[in-house]
Amino acid sequence: MASAETGVAEWREGHSLPQSFYTSGMTFNADMEMLSTSQWLLVDHESRIAKPGDYFLFEFGAESVIVIRNRSGDVNAFFNVCRHRGSRICLENEGNKRVLTCPYHSWSYDLNGKLRGAHLMPSDFDPTNVALAPAHVRVFEGLIFLNFMKGTPPDFDAFCAPFGALLRGQGLASAKIAARKLYPTAANWKLVVENFFECYHCNSAHPTYCSVHDKMKMLAFGAGAGSGDDQDTILYQEKLKRWEEHSEGLGYPVGMFADNAESVYFRSGNRLPIADDAKTESLDGKPLAPLMTEFGVFDGGQTGCVFNPIGTVLVNNDHAVIFHFIPKSAHQTDVEAIWLVAPHAVEGQDYQPADLMRVWDVTLGEDKTITENNQLGVNSARYQPGRYSTQERRIAEFAKWYMEAVSARPQAL
Ligand code: FES
Ligand SMILES: [Fe+2]
Incomplete structure (x- = not known):
């Protein structure tokens, strides 16, 4: 059996991949990282979230992303991670929300990801600095694409140009x-x-x-x-x-x-x-x-x-x-x-x-x-x-x- 480390050297052009590339959990995790940061991932059609507050979850590896339409009609995407202590916020696969309320201690966020409410916080806590972490989101021909790069994502217009x-x-x-x-x-x-x-x-x-x-x-x-x-x-x-x-x-x-x-x-x-x-x-x-x-x-x-x-x-x-x-x-x-x-x-x-x-x-x-x-x-x-x-x-x-x-x-x- 090929180990993941020897897989690259073992591969010959014109052939299917060495076994570990189809079976290894370590390779799988690295693949997910590569796909979600280097590619624009096609996640759905925007008609799925036609009205303000409509959302769905896109699950990719360890990540869950809330894709939601805001009150201005734009499509936003946020990592489904509460800024308090990290709980998942949306648990249902899809639905409609006026606000995004964490089920753990009820912190709530507006449809642009800004913190709206957090009770009993110390006086030096500044809620205006707290917001859900965004994922890069773009729409082309009604198709919603996501990218998880921490910094600048790949150029979307150049990516779409040939289509x-x-x-x-x-x-x-x-x-x-x-x-x-x-x-x-x-x-x-x-x-x-x-x-x-x-x-x-x-x-x-x-x-x-x-x-x-x-x-x-x-x-x-x-x-x-x-x-x-x-x-x-x-x-x-x-x-x-x-x-x-x-x-x-x-x-x-x-x-x-x-x-x-x-x-x-x-x-x-x-x-x-x-x-x-x-x-x-x-x-x-x-x-x-x-x-x-x-x-x-x-x-x-x-x-x-x-x-x-x-x-x-x-x-x-x-x-x-x-x-x-x-x-x-x-x-x-x-x-x-x-x-x-x-x-x-x-x-x-x-x-x-x-x-x-x-x-x-x-x-x-x-x-x-x-x-x-x-x-x-x-x-x-x-x-x-x-x-x-x-x-x-x-x-x-x-x-x-x-x-x-x-x-x-x-x-x-
Ligand atoms: S983890 Fe979300 S409110 Fe506490
Ligand atoms: Fe087929």
Whole structure:
């Protein structure tokens, strides 16, 4: 078994990671630190907290963060830690608060985190200097991002810049949440990521997903930009170009990019057609909800935006799906999907949540099983890192990106 310390030296490019990276608690803790300080974490859509006082908790490692809308309509984020003696303040996962009152000794804070009340404090105690510790929070296209850096966070505008053009006009900012579902997965977060960014397993694991998507596209870009075999990518170019010309004619943006392993981020973005004659990502290609875009017509495209390895959004013409993976321990990851529709869409009339969820609910259920089996095999004393195929190019790049990040840690794990 590889120890965490020897893991970096043991890893060979083009191969999956040495065992300890998928099993070690120490590596897991360092991963959480790396992700929460170097990345902007996608945590939810702001329609979840539409009204002043609406909040939800984002749990990440040892941290719990209160994400709350204040009276001016801004989204604030505070570490869920009382400034008196450190108790958790909000205990419910979501809700609405006029003030944030600690359950321990009733110190209370306003929606901007300022201390409002603390009884029986000594006369030299100055409440005006006391406030909840903020987390860095930003909103882009309705998506809420957090960063836990103690000092200056990464430049958010630069981080978002490549996504702006690809998401133009598709209604993501004004969308509303229609459904959400958690898929707790007994696997390390990196196995979840590796599974999500390759379509080498699609044929054997995902009959439903394969019936929905164009076969040539799945070989070329099954898991987004940079994920497919070179030859298949070339073969698909002509078809893609024809579709792009058609989409641009309708007013839609087109394009594709992917960060490489040398980038601090692991972003990628693309607009791709779902399948011939498909208007959206549904079993029969027919719309599942009213059009979300400003172009007045379907182009059947899907905008994929990967903000980091654990946060992605797929935007179809009539609905979008946020995917985020919340690492819970070295052997456990919460996969959550959040489905969004146009703000005026009426449940039961304009869309049925079960229909909206079907393709990804089936697919994520299948992914949970194969990823858990992957972890069980990786736990074995006989596990050895294996070679990635030409349809796993994006995760070969992810492994490289991750090892770059590990090597940059103060003490390489
Ligand atoms: S720990 Fe919160 S009021 Fe005492
Ligand atoms: Fe999958």
